Amino acid sequence: MAFNNILTFSFYKRFNFLIVVRLALLFSNIIIIERIFGNEKLFFTQIILALILIIQLLDFVRFINQTNRELARFFLAIKHSDFTITFNQRELGKSFSLLQESMISIINSYKDVKIEKEAQFHFLQMLINQIRVGIIALEENDIILINTTVEEILHTKSIKNWKLLQQLRPDFTNLVHEVGENGRKLLEIKTDGINSGYLSVDVGTSYILGKETKLITFQNIASEIEQKEIEAWHKLIRILTHEIMNSVTPISSLTETIQMMLNDRDGNQRQPKDLTQEIINDIRFSLSTIQKRTDGLLQFTEDYRKLTRIPKPKREPIILHKFFNTIIALLRPQLEEKNIEIKTNVGSDLMLVADPILTEQVLINLLTNSIYALNGRKDPKIELKGYREGSSIVIAVTDNGKGIGSKEISHIFTPFFTTRKDGSGIGLSLSKQIMSDHGGTIKVGSEVDQGTTMLLLFKS
Missing domain, CATH: 3.30.565.10 (Histidine kinase-like ATPase, C-terminal domain)
Structure with missing residues (x-):
């Protein structure tokens, strides 16, 4: 842009110089005609100078009009980003060469900036398409930036308007509106009525050139949630197995011991008269232990039920x-x-x-x-x-x-x-x-x- 300013300044400096030169020649000619006017000896000289004056006036008008037309074409080209415009130096004459060179240089500079910005945009688009995170940049209802991951996650194609996306995926767009200008939420997404994952949606808002721009990023975290759920289930199963085995193993062992105490060596049931006080005490101790372990298992089960029966908060x-x-x-x-x-x-x-x-x-x-x-x-x-x-x-x-x-x-x-x-x-x-x-x-x-x-x- 600094280069463009230098060219523009150089052009206007040259343009002013050419006008000053033409005006100086014009006034010089008028002064000369005024001084020799009425002198019969210089009659033909007066006619010649008058013709020159007419030519000067026509050239001055032509110069101004041609310059204005070229400037008008130049500024319209800049306004509409038309970089195909050309200037005919032969028609304008050599005096316009610097003006034309300046305008062509400015056009080419803007063209280079435009190409550079286009290249940067395409590089940015290519970059965000490689990111496995859905990205949407939104200005009012216009989607100014979107990557292919959005289409893959939301199962949509060629979406350039937010209202159209609202019709296709109201669950997603409604969540974005709920989040507001800044925030994060989790969304369960479904395709054809089947759960296809969970989206972590992040919304941020900024103001660029006075326009509100909303950046929406999201990614499918179903695999992470599933992995955490599997790990949680594994932990829970290990704990449940450990606690149940701690209770069931002694119960099974003590039950077998009681059966052995109630049978003789041949495996026949003992008669009541054959049960000594020591055997009765051992049976009572075993039964008491079984009761304690059973009560412990029941308490463990009750504790587990507490985890699954928490009432909803009443705020x-x-x-x-x-x-x-x-x-x-x-x-x-x-x-x-x-x-x-x-x-x-x-x-x-x-x-x-x-x-x-x-x-x-x-x-x-x-x-x-x-x-x-x-x-x-x-x-x-x-x-x-x-x-x-x-x-x-x-x-x-x-x-x-x-x-x-x-x-x-x-x-x-x-x-x-x-x-x-x-x-x-x-x-x-x-x-x-x-x-x-x-x-x-x-x-x-x-x-x-x-x-x-x-x-x-x-x-x-």
């Missing part, structure tokens, strides 16, 4: 400082018994919209875990904190307990995984599911012998 406003005080009052006996100092840090007006019963259950689970982690600590402390972070309400439970090891921390949300002797292993699993039902998340940070912080993030 209502919760004043957090009052809510914290209620929970601390419930756990006061345990805290005083362990001599644990608990502090709260929350604004008096901070409010959370959530299910109070389910949220209370989550906090009790977290505080109970903290109480257990503080066993044997010299100065046991717990801090219960509530604050706003961006668009989220955060509840943090921090203790200075023994912490969680790096191996265990990746499994703490797995159902029935526990490091406590008396733990069921469902507390954190329940808590995570409850937070998920609220549209929130639960995070953990811990260092061995330093303490643990559990974060509950609710979207406000």
Whole structure:
């Protein structure tokens, strides 16, 4: 563009110079005619100068008109990006050569810029077509950029208008409108009524040259979800198998032992008179053990049912400082018994919209875990904190307990995984599911012998 400015300046400088020269010659001729006018001796000279003056005037008019016409053609060509325009130097004469050269140079420069931009656009289009992520750039209802991955994922072809895409894939376009200007959501997509995957849709909005441009990116994460589901099932099956085998193996063994005690060496059933007190005591002990293991298996089954029967959240406003005080009052006996100092840090007006019963259950689970982690600590402390972070309400439970090891921390949300002797292993699993039902998340940070912080993030 700097080069174009130089050419344009050079052209106008030359154009002005040529006008000044013509005007100077014109006025010089007029002055000469005025001085010799009426002199009979220079009569023919006056006629010659008058003819020259007429020629000068005609040339000046011709010069101005030709220049205006060429400039008009030049600017129209620029306006309409017409780079095929040519200028006839012979018709305009040698005095127009610099003007023509300047205009041709400008045209060629704009042509080069246009070609470069076209090349960049085609390279960008080729690049985004190689990306296995669907990309749509949208200005109002016009799709200005789209890659082939969009067609593959949404099963559409040659879509250049958003309204047409709305007719073909209303499920996708409605989700984009729900997300708004910025955000992310998950969409289950179906083809011919059959689930064909899950889309992670991300929307961002920016303003370019005063126009709102919306960038929509999405990808099919069905394989990742399926892999996570398979891993979760494998973990659950291992845990279920482990717990059931732990209960069934001793029951089977003790049942076989009882049968052996009730039979003689030949395999015949003993008579009541042949049962000694020692045998009766062993049978009673075995039956008692079987009952304990059966009760344990029933409790395990009941815990599993709890994971699958969590009620849907009934949201209502919760004043957090009052809510914290209620929970601390419930756990006061345990805290005083362990001599644990608990502090709260929350604004008096901070409010959370959530299910109070389910949220209370989550906090009790977290505080109970903290109480257990503080066993044997010299100065046991717990801090219960509530604050706003961006668009989220955060509840943090921090203790200075023994912490969680790096191996265990990746499994703490797995159902029935526990490091406590008396733990069921469902507390954190329940808590995570409850937070998920609220549209929130639960995070953990811990260092061995330093303490643990559990974060509950609710979207406000």
